[in-house]
Amino acid sequence: MKLIGSTLALALAGVLGAGVAQAEQITGAGATFPAPVYSAWGEAAKAAAGIELNYQAIGSGAGQTQILNRTVDFGASDAPMAPEKLESGKLLQFPSVMGAEVAIVNLPGIKPGELKLTGELLAEIYLGKITKWNDPQLVELNRGLALPGIAIAPVYRADGSGTTYVWTSYLSAVSPDWKSVVGAATSVKWPAGNGAKGNDGVAATVRQVKGAIGYVEFAFAAKNGLTYSQLRNKAGVFVQPTLETFSAAAGNGDWAGAKNYAVSLIDTQGEKSWPIVSATFIELPKDPKDAARSAAVMKFFDWAYKDGAQIASGLQYVPLPTAVQDAVRSSWRSEIKAPDGAAIYK
Amino acid sequence: MFVLILLGAIIISLLVGGWPTLRAFGLAFVTSTDWDPVQEVFGAAVPVYGTIVTSVLALLMAVPLAFGIAFYLTELAPPLVRRPIGTAIELLAAVPSIIYGMWGFFVVVPFMAEYVQPHIIDTLDGTPLLQDLFAGPPFGTGIFTAALILAVMVVPFVAATMRDVFQTVPAVYKESAYGVGCTTWEVMRSVVIPYTRSSVVGGIMLGLGRALGETMAVTFVIGNSNRISGNLFGSGNTIASLVALEFGESEAGSLKLSSLLALGFILFVISFIVLAISRLLLREVKA
DSSP states (O other): OOHHHHHHHHHHHHHHHHHHOOEEEEEEEEEETTHHHHHHHHHHHHTTTSEEEEEOOOOOHHHHHHHHHTSEEEEEEOOOHHHHHHHHHHHHEEEEEEEEEEEEEOOOTTTTTTTTEEEHHHHHHTTTSOOOOOOHHHHHHOTTOOOOOOOOOEEEEEEEEEEEHHHHHHHHHHOOHHHHOOOSHHHHHHSSSEEEHHHHHHHHHHHTTTTEEEEEEEEHHHHHHHBBOOOEETTTTOOOOHHHHHHHHTTTTTTTTTTTGGOBTTTOOSTTOOOOOEEEEEEEEEEOOSSHHHHHHHHHHHHHHOHHHHHHHHHTTOOOOHEEEEEEEHHHHHHHBBBTTBSSSS | OOOOOOOHHHHHHHHHHHHHHHHHTHHHHHHHHOOETTEEOOOHHHHHHHHHHHHHHHHHHHHHHHHHHHHHIIIIIIHHHHHHHHHHHHHHHHOOOOHHHIIIIIIHHIIIIIIHHHHHHHHHTTTTHHHHTTTTTOOOSHHHHHHHHHHHHHHHHHHHHHHHHTTTTTTHHHHHHTTTTHHHHHHHIIIIIHHHHHHHHHHHHHHHHHHHOHHHHHHSSSOOOOOOSSSSSSOOOOOHHHOOOGGGGTTTHHHHHHHHHHHHHHHHHHHHHHHHHHHHHHHHHHH
16 A cells, blocks of 8 residues: 555656646647647647647537637637627637648549549539439549449548538538538538548548548548549639649638638639638637736747748648738737736737 | 436436527427538437437347347356356457447448448349338448447347346256256246346346447447438438537537537437336336
């Protein structure tokens, strides 16, 4: 018994000792999509900026709840929060990083980047209107490819997710039918297909079922060698999913005109734009209880903007344009105030 | 007493949380098949249907198998193998459900899609009723696969209970039956089963309880679509898996969150009804 007691005491001392290390602690909770890049930034920032990030990827909705209740230092969500909610919750919203989504398919003999698709056809497929891979419209687009006459099996995210929000926003943007029948949300009423849990669930199902089509974050498709397709953008050009086309889309977004930075990067203008790009957001209290922690959060993201771009690109995320970063910094300066009215971010 | 208070508190908190939904949709919440988060229209019929169908199907598959196992272990098996097989069955019960889910997804689903489903569909094509029951695209996932996985999870519970209660039959009864010339099967049917009926029903209900509430394993293999397809290979949904999938992205105070809590309440009621029925059955047996 005594032995156990002293072991416990030792272990406790070890834990406490680790906590004493000279790093500022910040906590955040929310979106799962940017979780890999946040954790990579957190690792790097510990040494580089002296900030230790504890991020819980519990889902955008849950993250919004947590920050409204002020149980964490910042919330993170994929879909921008409703303006009224930001207002009533006294929150400042800003983008942290961007990502892109791709359509993935399982078709024998077809390699990544070969298949050409358009948003309209994707909407028809997910509406259950196009059901065979040798549908004339698909054959027309892909003259050089031998499309098999097998059934199309659409796969979607069964769990509510920001990925689904972005995907359905895209389908709504390009297809009036989709917009009126289904709409855009973190989970929708799917007219056709099967659901799978998480990016990995969708990827695994697509890999198992011949003729399946699904949608995942590009980072995920790239890492797992999945067969992604080309997409036609608003300018009518077929583009490959690359960091270059993602950045082009980000550059063509209307950042200045968007309130709360809730910019839409879906189906943007420009010949090089990848059509399905989205930003993910951070919500920070405008009236922080603990000014030091709020300052640490801003210091963390300031560092991430400046020095975290490499890490983000390495994970196939798209860093924000510099102009947007500067706009966010000036928002921090003007909006986030200590109780005495002084700006916390300098 | 404490347990009662806790139970009451859980029911009340689910009811309070689900109240906005129940008020908004009334009874239609239970009968509507709509689940449209965009229009904020929610109905529980699909997950309720999926929950009940998968659980009942699972029991249909599991009970005969479990009975066979228990019969073999108590009457037929040589004493030397009883212990290892009995232990193996109990170990099955201890496997975490996520493991069953992964096994189901990576092993059973491809197998079903590749071999089982196409064959069944082809064989039954042309047979009235059955061809409708076993129809649908051979995805591998769906109600049938979910029920199969649930059956595998439920078997050890039911089998272990049955074996234990079969062993409680006094040897005198069985010996005297054998003495008048009964076969092993006759002893089982006329002596052991009547003697243990109530406990056997209890064991089956225990299995049903597990099947009703199972979340992860079902989520992996059921296909997660909010439609009642009417055939066994179609995909569906259960209450537990829908709640688990949607909870993370439901905003506080939204109608969706309230609907999920109301679903939890319905699951509670279903479990309660199951328990009540089993109680009723047991009482009839005793009388």
